[in-house]
Amino acid sequence: MKTITPRDENPCRPRHFRPGPCMPVAAEGTGRNLLETSHTRLIITGALLCLAFFVISARLVEVGGFKSGDVHPAHGPIANRSEAGRADIVDRNGALLATTLQATSLFANPKEVLHPREAAHKLVKVLPDLNEADVLAKLTSDKSFIWLKRHLTPRQQDAVNRLGIPGVDFQAEDQRLYPQANTLAHLIGYTDIDNRGLAGVERGLDDELRSRHKPLELSIDLRIQAILREEILRQMDEFRASGGSGIIMDVATGEVIALVSLPDFDPNDPSASPPENLFNRVTLGTYEIGSVFKIFTTAMALDAHVATMESSYDATHPLVVDRFTIHDDHPQRRWLTVPEIFMYSSNIGAARMALDAGGDRQRDFLGRLGLLKAPTVELPEVAAPLVPSPWRPINTMTIGFGHGISVSPLQIATAVSAVVNGGVLHRATLLKVRPGQPVPGRQVVSAETSTEMRKLMRLVVEKGTGKLAEAPGYLVGGKTGTAEKVSGRGYNTHALISSFAGVFPMNAPRYFVMISIDEPHGDAKSFGNATGGWVAAPGVAHTVARMASLVGIQPVDEESPEIRRSLVIALPPPSGRKFAAN
């Protein structure tokens, strides 16, 4: 490189200005080369820029013109909250039983609270159910998030908002709500404040409720549930009882239509009720149910051809075995046929019948009916039955009339449904079975035995201990049961559990209805009686009469020849003796 003479010939140029070497200085040929290189570079750069602009333009056209439907806003669509939160629970007709609503909760960031003492004082003034010392302790803690109160009412929210305390804010939360309150308390159960299921269906199907999008349909019919609850309450009131329970089941599918346990509680605030009210008597309670068990004893004897409808047993004298004596509540003091044993509810007859069939056969039969192990149903509150071990002959006899074995009303419902529906046992369920949906079942007794049992159960209501269960036109059949409550190692003769297990209409059974009343006291109307036939049977009659039209069952004429033919049993000439309902 060598210096060149300035090319600037401007005479007016400032003196201190010296133009720099502004051009590459090279030989003639080299300069031309350089120029060409620069030109090529310029073209390449320009082409690249053009390409970039072209790409951007193309993208613009694409976004603006063609793909508008696919472009999502940054925040995305707001999800349907029923999809996001816990699923609703509805009854078989779609009536809402449990839902999730938005609620507001109050929290504090203690690090941002400037005057904790003053803030606590102000908060307690507008939220009187809070404790000022508690609030102060929370506001002075060293956490950065602490709940002050969950699920405020809009009025409370407004009041707190007006206080304008720094460091105290609201958070939207889901809150579970039960519009039907007490009516389905034990069945639906409840959740804790963070919407985790704690009892009932809420707990039994917790995962399902969290994950599903559509409402969960139960087998329950809210109207029938309300009827059953009202009728049990009425019987409890009349007989000053301490509790009661009831269950209605579709005998063809095992669907539970109603399930009532009293006293009950409000699932919106379960802690407001005494803890014993949370106990579900239908599934978690096991009881010596008494004479209702004669349904199973008789079905067993008939099914195994140990006895026929014409067989008879000696019920002349009380039966003495070891140190036990088995009495009849309505002693006839003569030989009784099988239908008579059933309608007069003879313990002696049932014990002899059970003994005839034998302990092994009895255990096997009860096992087939699902009475010896805990049932499965969509509830966490399920009890296992109390079964004797070893199974001695005396157990066989007492179990023959329902003592010495404790089962839950749910098990009775499942087993009796099987005995009357043609002999097919279906698992009890709380979920709706769609019409036409196949229901798995197991044949446990023959169809002939089932037909004979229908006649026997109808006989009890027509002529026997369950006359008060009659609902004209609906052909109710069933069996009474009165058991002394077990207390300590013996029985308490004054504390009874009086039940009636009914089925209707008996010519083509559709529904099982059972009511049990706990510790009833006889009154003048029942002539001092507190037995199943006096206390529980009328409740079943009322329930049947009120629910029949809801489920589309048409009343029939009991005296019509085809009904008589299908249900009536020829009895030996009456002894002329009067008997009271059991």
Added chain:
Amino acid sequence: MIRPGTVIWLMLVIIVGYAMFQVKYEVMQQEDTLASLYKEIADDRDQIRVLDAEWSYLTRPERLKRLAGRYLDLAPFGAAQIVDLSALPERPGAPAALVTVTSAGAAAQSAATRAGEPAAAEVAP
């Protein structure tokens, strides 16, 4: 000196730039509208849930029964009030031809009932 080509390009740049910002603002506005619509839908859904719960609360069977008892002059009907269509007496003064047809139909119906067929139920007043 500015060449006409440069002028055209400059104009184009200005127009495209303006159009782009115009579109951008429009999109932003549309997004705001969309967001508020989504929020409205969510609010409406919440409102529907609240109303559903309230409806369910207000139509509790026990409450309906109480209200019906207080305001209505009605009672639940008994089994005796439900009769078969064939059990209804023939209308007096009906044309003879019609009567024969009706009675034949009624006979057929009662036969069907006897055979275990479900028959229509009528509620007598």
